[in-house]
Amino acid sequence: MTDAEDRRPQSERARSMYAHPAGGGTAVDTESSTTSEFTLPEGLAMGRPAVPESETTSEFALPDGLDTPPAPAPETEGSAFSLPSGFGLETLHAFTPATGLPAVDLVKDAPWQDRMRTVLRLPVAERPAPESAQRTADETGPAVPRVLDLTLRIGELLLAGGEGAEDVEAAMLSVCRSYGLDRCEPNVTFTLLSISHQPSLVDDPVTASRTVRRRGTDYTRLAAVFQLVDDLADPETVVSLEEAYRRLAEIRRNRHPYPGWALTLANGLLAGAASVLVGGGPLVFLCAALGAMLGDRLAWLCAGRGLPEFYQFTVAATPPAAIGIALTLANVDVRASAVITGGLFALLPGRALVAGVQDGLTGFYITAAARLLEVMYFFTGIVIGVLVVLYFGVKFGAPLNPDTALGTSQQPVVQILASMLLSLTFAVLLQQERSTVLMVTLNGGVAWSVYGAMHTVGGISPVASTAAAAGLVGLFGQLLSRYRFASALPYTTAAIGPLLPGSATYFGLLAIAQNEVDKGLLSLARAVSLAMAIAIGVNLGSEISRLFLRLPGAGSAAGRRAAKRTRGF
Known part of the structure; x- marks a missing residue:
């Protein structure tokens, strides 16, 4: 290295090592110029002019000869629910999970209640697509608002008739799926029904609701509504929307199968049969029947005046208690406690109690709390009516002993016949179809x-x-x-009549009337325990039947998934 090269700055030496030769790509072979080993050989032309030294380029620049693809057009700002580009509605299956549709086997031969419970307990994303069984007259598909309105009207009749919330939701879902409406969510509370339908992910949901204003006990109407839902769910039975509305209007206008005098007589026979179950004789039977019929007529009078049901139960509980106190003061050799107990049997709200406990066990806690609160109000009305009469009876010196226990007679045949009569009359009070009365009567005899x-x-x-x-x-x-x-319900409600805790309720009220509050509360607690045992037992029997009679062809996984309601394992 010469002295001149040593005196040259380092920056110039570094730049000269990678400098392009002058002349547009031809290397200059002189002794005074220093070339780099990366310099292009002589005779090799560049595709484009060399970049000047002063121009700074990025290391991410595209190589020569590569065409830059055109920039995509900017997407317009849209909703988060917009479809992806290139994805049409005809190929969209909304709410489909990544693993595909679940393998749930909905056997058509199974009752629609079981099939709809299976669908209802599945999340919306896992429900299989409905098989449209019904169509409108022009075959263009269902009119969504009208289908939702029909669904709410059917649900209103079922809920007002005392059906459980789970069965009401299953019926509403069955009606919607019968007309091809997928992704429907019914919601049932004690007084409000609502249903929501979302056609797809990009469409707004349609929601409708209906309020239950009045309740009535008519199991004939309830059976007719179930038959209508069954026909709608049957793919072989064509029921248009107009036909369904017409049948629903006929069900609403249907008269009760039993007249008013028959209901009053059935009320008296029910009280008389209940008095026999607790050890009463023929005279007790007549007195209990008379007291119950008087209470029924007074309750009808209060209902005609527009009084709430609380006061109707209070008034209806006074005549049997008054007759029992009068017989005791007259020193008639009868068991006044059996007379009063028989009158209480006709008033205890067993139907509402069973429905309330069933809703609680199936996860409908708001509806269950409302039903049980209604039962508490009815029971409080009965307590007030009987306590007022018992209080005056004690003040007048009636020899009533709360420690006396009512027993059953030693005649099993008489007891079984009395229990069957009680179930028969209870079925008449519930306005059941005549074809179901015999079966529920036998069921009540088996229960007792x-x-x-x-x-x-x-x-x-x-x-x-x-x-x-x-x-x-x-x-x-x-x-x-x-x-x-x-x-x-028509096969279970009347059959539990002989099991209602009438005697425990009476002795609890009598102890409270005689200032023995501890004994009274203990007896009332026993009555509540018996009532809860009835309700839980009825629900447990129903669940056991569904457990061992699962849908044919449904696998264990489907059965496991269908068993979940709100939470579980």
Whole structure:
């Protein structure tokens, strides 16, 4: 290295190593110029002019000869629910999970209640697509607002008739799916029904609601509504929207199967049969029947004046208690406690109690709380009516002993016949179809036979005996409803009549009237325990029947998934 090169700055030496030769790409071979080993060989032309030294380029620049693709057009700002580009509605299956549709086998031969419970307990994303069974007259598809309105009207009749919230939701979902409406969400509370339908991910949901203003006990109307839903769910039976509306209007206008005088007579026979169950004789039977019929007429009078049901129950509870106190003051050799107990049997709200506990066990806690609160109000009205009469009876010196226990007679045949008569009259009060009265009468006789065998003969506690008997009632009722594709209420509600805790309620009220509050509360707690045992037993029997009579062809995974309601394992 010479002295001149040593005196040259380092920056110039570094730049000269990578400098392009002058002349547009031809290397200059002189002794004074220093070339780099990366310099292009002589004779090799560049595709474009060399970049001047002063121009700074990025290391991410495209190589020569590569065409830059055109920039995409900017997307217009849209909704988060907009479809992806190139994805049409005809190929869209909204709410489909990544793993595909679930393998849920909905057997058409199974009752629609079971199939709709399976769908209802699945998340919306896992529900199979409906098989449209009904169409409108022009075959253009269902009119969504009219289908939703029909669904709400059907649900209103079911809820007002005392049906459980789960069965009401299953019926509403069945009606919607019958007309091809997918992605429907019914919601049932004690007084409000609503349903929402979303056609697709990009469409706004359509929501409708309806309020239940009045409730009535008419199981004939309830059975007719179930038949309508069954026809809608049957793909072989074509029911247009107009035909469904017409049938629904006929159901609303349908007269009760039994006249008013028959209901009053049935009320009296029910009280008389209940008095026989607690050890009463023929005179007690007549007195209890007379008191119950007087209470029924007074309740009808209050209802005609527009008084709430609380006061109707209060007024209806006074005549049986007054007759029992009068017989005691007249020193008539009858069991006044059996007369009062028989009158209480006709008033205890067993139907509302069973429906409330069933809603709680199936996860509808708001509806269950409302139903049980209604039962508490009815029970409080009965308590007030009986307590007022008992208080005056004690003041007048009626020899009433709260420690006396009512027993059953030693005539099992008479007891079984009395229980069957009680169930028969209870079915008449519930306005059941005549074709179901015989079956529910036999079911009530079976319930009392099981209770008597376990408690009287076997010495088992009354709570356990009552729960076992009520479980058989629920099991048989569910089997009969499956056989006829109908509601289970007409086969279970009247059959639990002989098991209602009338005597425990009476003795609790009598102890409170005589200032023995501790004994009274203990007896009332026993009555509540018996009532809860009845309700839980009925629901348990129904669940056992569904557990062992699952849908044919449904796998264990489908059954496991269908068993989930709100939470679980």
